[in-house]
Amino acid sequence: QVQLQESGPGLVKPSQTLSLTCTVSGAAIEGDYYYWTWIRQPPGKDLELIGYMSSRGTTYYSPSFESRTSMFRDPSKNQLFLQLTSVTPEDTAVYYCARVRPDERLSSNPQTGSWGQGTQVTVSL
Numbered sequence: 001q002v003q004l005q006e007s008g009p010g011l012v013k014p015s016q017t018l019s020l021t022c023t024v025s026g027a028a029i030e031g032d033y034y035y036w037t038w039i040r041q042p043p044g045k046d047l048e049l050i051g052y053m054s055s056r057g058t059t060y061y062s063p064s065f066e067s068r069t070s071m072f073r074d075p076s077k078n079q080l081f082l083q084l085t086s087v088t089p090e091d092t093a094v095y096y097c098a099r100v101r102p103d104e105r106l107s108s109n110p111q112t113g114s115w116g117q118g119t120q121v122t123v124s125l
Contacts, residue, residue: 002027004097004116012123018087022080022097022116030075031055035105037113038071038082040093048093049108052100053080060105087123094118 008020022036029036037052051061053071061069068085080097100113 002099002114004099004114006095006097006116006119008095008119008121010120010122012087012091012121013125014088014123015086018082018084018091018121018123020082020095020097020119020121022082024078024080024099027099028075029055029073029078029080030057033102034099035102036073036080037098037100037105037110038080039096039098039108041096041118042090042093047108049106050082050084050095052105054105089123091123092121094120 003025005023006020012018032055035052035054038050039047040050041047049062050065051069053059059071070083072081096115096118098113098115100110104110
């Protein structure tokens, strides 16, 4: 059974770069078929798709995040990484990583995906 665990700094100052890690167990991130997505939920708002990485390492970023988002991976550690630059208080959210089927890779709320528990990120001085 696949398990995902997000980790990150918790608190980030405005204008800094947010870096998050998703550690995966029970499945290889280089395996075929599935996509690995990053999703966030700001307080009181809907889920937002940040982007995804395919099992082959190709990436897609949602237009509203594209200019300041990067996704990486380390297959040797079975980890995925998200970087979001120039953060503002509006980036305060719970951030999730999820493994999803191809037909749900553009969904902000994939119904059949496997999710991590999420990590709270607060952007504040």
